Amino acid sequence: MNLPQFEFIQPRSVEETCDLLKKHGEEATLLAGGTALIVYLRYRLKKPKVVIGLKGLTGLNYLSQQKEGLTIGSMVTLETLERSPMIFHGYPPLNSAIQQIAVPPVRNQATLGGNICLENRCIFYNQSEFWRKTQGPCLRLGGGVCYAVEKGKRCQAVYSGDLAPLLIALNAKVKILSAQRERTLPLADFFTGRGEKPNILNQDELLTEIQIPLTEPGVGYAYEKLRVREGMEFPMAGVAVRIKRGENGTIEQIKIVLGAVGTAPIEVTKASDLLVGQKFDDKILEEFSNQAMEAARPVGNQIMNSEYRRKMVGVLTKRALRRAWAMTEKRESS
Numbered sequence: 605m606n607l608p609q610f611e612f613i614q615p616r617s618v619e620e621t622c623d624l625l626k627k628h629g630e631e632a633t634l635l636a637g638g639t640a641l642i643v644y645l646r647y648r649l650k651k652p653k654v655v656i657g658l659k660g661l662t663g664l665n666y667l668s669q670q671k672e673g674l675t676i677g678s679m680v681t682l683e684t685l686e687r688s689p690m691i692f693h694g695y696p697p698l699n700s701a702i703q704q705i706a707v708p709p710v711r712n713q714a715t716l717g718g719n720i721c722l723e724n725r726c727i728f729y730n731q732s733e734f735w736r737k738t739q740g741p742c743l744r745l746g747g748g749v750c751y752a753v754e755k756g757k758r759c760q761a762v763y764s765g766d767l768a769p770l771l772i773a774l775n776a777k778v779k780i781l782s783a784q785r786e787r788t789l790p791l792a793d794f795f796t797g798r799g800e801k802p803n804i805l806n807q808d809e810l811l812t813e814i815q816i817p818l819t820e821p822g823v824g825y826a827y828e829k830l831r832v833r834e835g836m837e838f839p840m841a842g843v844a845v846r847i848k849r850g851e852n853g854t855i856e857q858i859k860i861v862l863g864a865v866g867t868a869p870i871e872v873t874k875a876s877d878l879l880v881g882q883k884f885d886d887k888i889l890e891e892f893s894n895q896a897m898e899a900a901r902p903v904g905n906q907i908m909n910s911e912y913r914r915k916m917v918g919v920l921t922k923r924a925l926r927r928a929w930a931m932t933e934k935r936e937s938s
């Protein structure tokens with residue numbers, strides 16, 4: 605499939621990029637590593653007149669550990685993160701989550717910013733223009749119905765990025781820039797929950813930085829992913845957890861975030877409220893697992909039906925919690 609015609613501009617600075625975004629508005633789209641965008645263009649899911657390449661923005665290619673935590677420029681590639689000793693030793697579950705994304709050649713190009721800004725996916729939308737013509741446009745492409753579910757009245761395309769759930773569990777923030785202003789907000793607030801417009805970025809805005817606060821002593825975290833094959837696969841479900849061990853082996857804090865089972869990452873809110881102060885045991889694992897299954901909104905497809913995916917959310921929640929809890933034990937004794 606050929607690429608459509610567009611003008612390609614490669615700015616040299618963040619300021620120039622913001623000016624271009626302001627000038628071209630709706631007609632422009634950003635290209636970071638291109639591993640997702642080039643597919644959108646080939647499938648004619650996006651038809652921009654102008655593509656703004658971000659590769660020249662060397663100022664967004666940094667990774668730095670400070671007192672408050674880790675700051676990562678949005679143009680840092682997943683491969684750089686995976687190979688960084690800072691991440692490998694300081695944030696091992698993040699390293700492991702990155703390794704589960706696609707395959708090494710994709711991670712070599714793919715950026716963290718692009719991963720967070722991924723468009724939502726669905727079995728109908730993520731197909732060629734030719735294939736889509738068999739049914740006519742869906743809600744997201746200007747039609748009146750969502751084909752992902754029967755007689756869907758709203759777009760049910762799923763947010764399928766692997767890293768956002770774990771970063772939300774870690775209370776990460778994102779920095780967003782436009783020609784007019786800069787804003788920093790919790791990553792959890794970055795997502796809209798609308799399949800057709802998954803994040804809050806305005807047309808003239810650029811994601812520039814991801815901030816991960818330092819994890820306190822006694823904290824453990826983990827990410828578990830369900831996929832069809834061990835390589836090259838978006839998640840069919842993902843579960844990220846962050847847990848803090850209190851005195852006498854009780855749970856002091858807990859956060860569970862689900863990925864790929866809804867139009868945005870889903871925070872399992874009840875988990876943190878009800879079960880704090882209790883002992884970490886099989887009974888509590890069962891309760892967390894049930895809450896996660898209840899919160900999940902999986903959409904079935906030809907590969908895995910929604911009930912199976914929901915059940916797997918429960919299984920992954922238990923696995924992730926066990927791994928995260930084991931990490932709190934290691935950290936206490938080290």
Ligand SMILES: Cc1cc2nc3c(=O)[nH]c(=O)nc-3n(C[C@H](O)[C@H](O)[C@H](O)COP(=O)(O)OP(=O)(O)OC[C@H]3O[C@@H](n4cnc5c(N)ncnc54)[C@H](O)[C@@H]3O)c2cc1C
Pocket residue numbers: 633634635636637638639640641642678682704705706707710713714715716717718719720721722723764765766767805809810811812836837838839
């Ligand atoms: C075969 C294959 C397998 C994959 N498997 C996975 C997987 O398992 N898990 C997963 O999470 N992803 C997967 N992906 C998707 C993708 O490769 C990654 O998510 C990647 O990190 C996207 O980054 P990128 O730099 O290539 O983004 P791009 O393709 O350049 O951009 C993606 C989107 O983000 C926007 N964007 C990019 N950077 C910015 C920015 N700084 N500010 C605002 N908007 C921006 C673009 O306009 C575009 O809409 C896969 C892709 C392929 C091709």
